Amino acid sequence: MRRQSDLSGECITLSNMAVVATKQGNFAEAWEPLQKALILAPKTGNATDLQLVNAALGHYYTAQKNDSSAVFYFQKVINSSEKIRSGLGLESYKRTYAQSSKEVYAQMILALLRMGRTEEAFNYAEQSRARAFWISSAQNPVGNSGKGIK
Numbered sequence: 001m002r003r004q005s006d007l008s009g010e011c012i013t014l015s016n017m018a019v020v021a022t023k024q025g026n027f028a029e030a031w032e033p034l035q036k037a038l039i040l041a042p043k044t045g046n047a048t049d050l051q052l053v054n055a056a057l058g059h060y061y062t063a064q065k066n067d068s069s070a071v072f073y074f075q076k077v078i079n080s081s082e083k084i085r086s087g088l089g090l091e092s093y094k095r096t097y098a099q100s101s102k103e104v105y106a107q108m109i110l111a112l113l114r115m116g117r118t119e120e121a122f123n124y125a126e127q128s129r130a131r132a133f134w135i136s137s138a139q140n141p142v143g144n145s146g147k148g149i150k
Contacts, residue, residue: 007043018031018060022060025063027060055103058073058077062110071112109125
């Protein structure tokens with residue numbers, strides 16, 4: 001039986017292969033590793049593996065102009081990211097984790113706009129802006145800049 005770390009590595013490799021094939025427009029070539037990764041991800045015991053696969057599926061469907069499917073997978077990534085981020089202890093871990101979801105938010109917003117779902121796109125844009133503000137303020141807390149208030 002393979003170790004979970006081996007399964008995770010295989011899942012990441014399959015997802016990356018699919019992303020490269022998708023970026024090259026080789027959708028048929030991307031489909032098989034995506035399907036394998038989607039089956040493998042839950043077996044790794046690592047929620048970020050499933051996030052990676054869902055993000056790859058979102059990009060796959062975005063590249064094919066299938067925005068409704070892309071939104072479905074991006075929404076899974078965002079929901080999972082928020083759940084994982086809230087469970088992290090150290091603020092530096094939370095910031096790093098939150099920064100990694102910027103691209104997914106951007107793709108989600110664009111897909112929603114293309115579908116004419118402007119209110120949802122606005123809500124995700126606001127959520128993304130709030131996350132960016134939180135990251136920025138956590139990195140440079142008020143009163144910690146080394147400059148006094150004048």
